[in-house]
Amino acid sequence: xxxxxxxxxxxxxxxxxxxxxxxxxxxxxxxxxxxxxxxxxxxxxxxxxxxxxxxxxxxxxxxxxxxxxxxxxxxxxxxxxxxxxxxxxxxxxxxxxxxxxxxxxxxxxxxxxxxxxxxxxxxxxxxxxxxxxxxxxxxxxxxxxxxxxxxxxxxxxxxxxxxxxxxxxxxxxxxxxxxxxxxxxxxxxxxxxxxxxxxxxxxxxxxxxxxxxxxxxxxxxxxxxxxxxxxxxxxxxxxxxxxxxxxxxxxxxxxxxxxxxxxx
Numbered sequence: 001x002x003x004x005x006x007x008x009x010x011x012x013x014x015x016x017x018x019x020x021x022x023x024x025x026x027x028x029x030x031x032x033x034x035x036x037x038x039x040x041x042x043x044x045x046x047x048x049x050x051x052x053x054x055x056x057x058x059x060x061x062x063x064x065x066x067x068x069x070x071x072x073x074x075x076x077x078x079x080x081x082x083x084x085x086x087x088x089x090x091x092x093x094x095x096x097x098x099x100x101x102x103x104x105x106x107x108x109x110x111x112x113x114x115x116x117x118x119x120x121x122x123x124x125x126x127x128x129x130x131x132x133x134x135x136x137x138x139x140x141x142x143x144x145x146x147x148x149x150x151x152x153x154x155x156x157x158x159x160x161x162x163x164x165x166x167x168x169x170x171x172x173x174x175x176x177x178x179x180x181x182x183x184x185x186x187x188x189x190x191x192x193x194x195x196x197x198x199x200x201x202x203x204x205x206x207x208x209x210x211x212x213x214x215x216x217x218x219x220x221x222x223x224x225x226x227x228x229x230x231x232x233x234x235x236x237x238x239x240x241x242x243x244x245x246x247x248x249x250x251x252x253x254x255x256x257x258x259x260x261x262x263x264x
Contacts, residue, residue, distance in 0.1 A: 004030070004037040005115070006092055007099045008084050010077030011040035017223045017244075019103040021236060024243045026101075029110035036111060039092070041100065043080045051086050054079055054174050069177040072145060077102070082181045083173045084158055085165050094160060101155045106215040106236050113213070114157065114199055122193035123162040124184060126152045127200035135219075149183045154216060155200045157193075164191050203231035 007026060011019055023038045030036065046052035055067040064073050073079070081100045088094040097118045099111075118125065129151040159165060167186040176185070184192055201212030204219060215236075220227035222236050 002033060002035065004035040005096075005098065006039050006088060006094050007036045007101065007111070008039050008041045008081075008088070010075060010081055010100070010102050011042045012076040012103060015075070015103050015221075015223065017240060018217070018221055020243050021239050022101065022103050022105045022107070025105075025107035025239060026111055029112065034110075034112040034115070041077050041080055041084070041087070043076050046080055046083055046087060049087070049091055051083055051090070051170060052080055052174065066178055068175070069179070071178055073178060075102070079173065079178060079181060081153060081156070082168055085160060085168050086170055086173070088158075089160055096160060098158050098160055099156065100153075100158060102216065102218070104217040104221050105155065106217070106232060106239065107213070108211070108215065108235075109213045114195070117193075117195060118157055118159070119193055120159065120161070121191075123159050123164045123187050123191040125157040125193035125195050126155060127195050127197050128152060128192075129197075129200075129202075129205070131205055147179050147182060151200070151202065151205075151216075151218060152184070152192075153182050154218060155195075155214070157195070162191070164188070 009019060009022055009026070019040060023040075026036060026038055043052055056073075057065050057067060059065065064075075064078070065071070066073060066079070084098060084100050088098050097115065099114075129149070131150055133145075133150065164187055172186060173181070180186075196213075197206050197208055198210055198213045200206070200214060200216050201208055202216045202218045206212070212232075215232045217227070217230065217232075217236070220230065222228050222230060222233035223240075227233070
């Protein structure tokens with residue numbers, strides 16, 4: 001069996017259920033020829049390793065604010081996603097291609113098909129949205145912000161061996177304004193490859209004739225109030241039920257083993 005490829009999923013404590021479903025749908029297609037290892041991208045761990053020191057505050061409404069540029073953001077991984085060059089190469093000793101994805105994804109086909117699209121001439125590959133939000137809030141009443149290349153960074157194939165990505169290092173991650181990160185300011189336009197929109201289908205945003213390979217609940221997923229019936233919500237709920245049932249069984253099994261050990 002080939003060594004698995006590390007894939008980094010943005011982790012936010014208030015979206016653990018979303019992360020669990022994303023992880024499950026990424027890994028369920030693992031096989032002897034291609035497999036992935038999902039690593040939650042947590043800002044606490046990156047701070048522990050000294051890779052991330054960016055400060056933010058959370059106001060009385062639960063809104064995140066970046067102290068550096070004074071801008072609002074919506075998840076704990078809004079900035080840390082751009083630290084995978086340092087995190088993957090220095091902490092996990094990884095090279096070649098990797099991937100970052102927001103936790104609010106539901107993968108419907110093997111991600112192996114996505115990795116087959118990689119082209120070494122690119123530093124990053126992503127779905128190139130052309131979209132400006134018209135709503136002012138999303139998810140659990142987080143501020144919705146508009147900027148160039150909105151949503152491009154929500155799912156990225158990332159070439160750890162590309163020399164241009166070495167520019168996205170420790171200093172830029174922690175000192176650049178958020179807009180510089182999300183618009184890929186360290187790269188030339190021809191260093192950003194394009195992926196078919198079916199790999200980042202956002203309900204209510206993406207226009208697609210075919211079935212999506214991955215659904216991205218960017219505006220809000222069925223784990224949030226008011227989004228329980230968003231497109232593909234029932235499919236997400238079905239996967240979540242299986243994941244939650246499996247986790248509950250595993251927890252009960254571990255407790256039984258522990259009880260048996262104590263009794264012997």
